[in-house]
Every structure is written in C-alpha cells, then in structure tokens.
Amino acid sequence: MTVSVDFLPAAYREGQQRVRRRRERTWLAVLVLVGVGATEALFRHREFGIRQMVENAERHASAAEGRARAVVADEQRLVDLAATLRLWTAPLAAARVPEVVGALLGERTEGVRFAELECRVDPWLGEPKPWLRVHATCTNLDELSRYLAVVQAQGQVPRLRCRQAQAAEEQDGVSYLLETEEGAR
C-alpha cells in the first residue's frame, strides 16, 4: 500500500501558483501591448504614406492650376487683342466707294444712262454698307428691273428702292431716282 504524503506546505504551493500566474499575465500583457504597438505602427505608417500622396497630389494640382491660370491670362489677352484688332480694322471694313461705283457702272445695260450718281460711306460709323443715290434714265421699266436685279445680286451694292420714276423729258424712256432702302445699310 502506497501513501503519498505532501511534505510541502500549502503556502509554498500557493506562492508557486502566484508566480506562475504572474508570469502568464505578464506574457499576455506583453503580447497585447506588442499587438497594440504593432497596430499603432501600421496606422502611423499608413498615415505617413497617405500624407506623402497628399503632398504629391497637391504639388501636381498646384502646377496644373498654374498652367490653367496661364491659359486664362492668355485667353484674356486674346480678348483684348481681338478688341484692339476690331477697333483698328473697323474703318477698313467699310464698303469701298470705287468698288460700289464700279459694280453699278459695270453692270449697266445698253439703255441705262446715268444722270447723276452719289455715294457716301462713313468708315467710322461701323456701318459697312454705303449710302447711294442714282439718277438715271432707261428705255423702259422692265430694263430698270433687270438692271436692279443684276446690280443687287452683287454684294457691294446695298438694296435700292425706286423713289421716283417718270417719263424722260428729252428722250423716249423713263427717268428714275434710286436710293438706298431704309434699313439696308
């Protein structure tokens, strides 16, 4: 018959258990602290990486915005230059009297005879069309209509209206007065 006798005092065993528990808890606490520390390090690393990305993106955006501002400045310069160009060329864009008179005379048909021709242009008024008054005679009104149709088909001559038409005094035919139509200038 075997009898096991515990010679160690209970206090000793309790002390041993306390030491073991303390060691386990210490390890557990260290593990938790390491885990938390690693998590913190990961967070900080991630934050650092994204901060770098933000700085790069900010630099890139600033550079692009600088170029965009240069485009806006150029566009404004373009508007100013175009306005100056329009201002300087406005008198040059007005109708040219030699061309208008040339068009009127060049398309003249056999029976059309001019008694007086008046043409005025004001290059500074911003009205590209000239003002015209034509005194002429022709053999009949059909001829006048044909002449007007041909003349006005050209861009240089504004729309004309017949203000007066009457029998010519000196010869057979019709004497007429043509003038620039209101609103045709």
Place this chain on the structure above:
Amino acid sequence: MIGGFRFGALLVGGVLLYFGVVARSHWREIERLQESVSACYARSTGAEQKAAQLAHVHGDVERLEGWLAELEELLTPRDDTAPLLLRTSARLRELGLEAEHAETLAPTPRPPFVSESVRLSVSGSLVDLLALLRSIEDEQPPSRVTSLRVKPAAQPGLVSAELAVARFWRRGS
C-alpha cells in the same frame, strides 16, 4: 493582486480603449487624407483639361500680336508722307484729271485714329476718275473715299465729280 477575471477585463478594456479612441482617430485621419487626395486629383483633372489648351491659346495670342504689329505698321505714316491734299492733287495731275477746286477740311476726332480729310472737285474721263479712286484707296496710311458725286460734264465723254477723301492713322504713331 488582481484576480484573473479583472486582469482579463483590464486588458480587454485597454484594447477597446485603444481601438475606440486612438485607432479611431487614426481611421478618421486616414479617411480625411484620402479625401484630400481625391480632392487634389479632381483639381488636377480640371486644371489639366484647361492647361491642355495652353499651347493652342498661346499660339493664337502670338498670331494676333503678329497681325497687330503688321497693322500698326500699315496705320503708321512714314516720315516722307506728303499732306493728303498735295498727294491727291499730284495723283490727279498724273492721271490727267483737272482739279477745279481742292481744300483741306477741318480735322474731325476719330478715336483711336487721327484723320485728315480733303474735298475735291475734278473733271475728266470716267475711266481716269475710277483709276484715281482706286489709287487713293491703295494709299498708306489707309485712305478712303467717303463721298462721291459724279455727273456728266458739259463736254461730251467727260464727267465732273465732287469727292471727299479721308486718311487716317493710329493715334500716337
């Protein structure tokens, strides 16, 4: 010495406190930074689209500046430019037209231009008159016939004309 349950609760509490306060602030900061990156990319994209026109717009500016320089030269009188009345009278004689009357008109302000005007009464052939009108308008600085009245002259085959001519150039040139 604290008990096993309390020790576990302390650890779990500590971990929860960390994740609830510190880690959460990290998450928020990371989210904020990611939003900043997105905002920067959005700004870049918009700005890049505008900046892509830089070469094109700059080319247009240079072209317009070139045209203005050319125009400025055309709108500038040369040092040897004769007064309009003398110049036109000389041209009349060259073309065989007869000047019945010629006068310089009072200057009219035409901002941004300075102008000089003359009125003439001439007689001669219609062909010569048209040649005169064309030659006047080919002058530099630019000249324009602003008024013309033509009627047959007493002599057959000839016309008499009254015309006004204006010459203008850029103020300050």
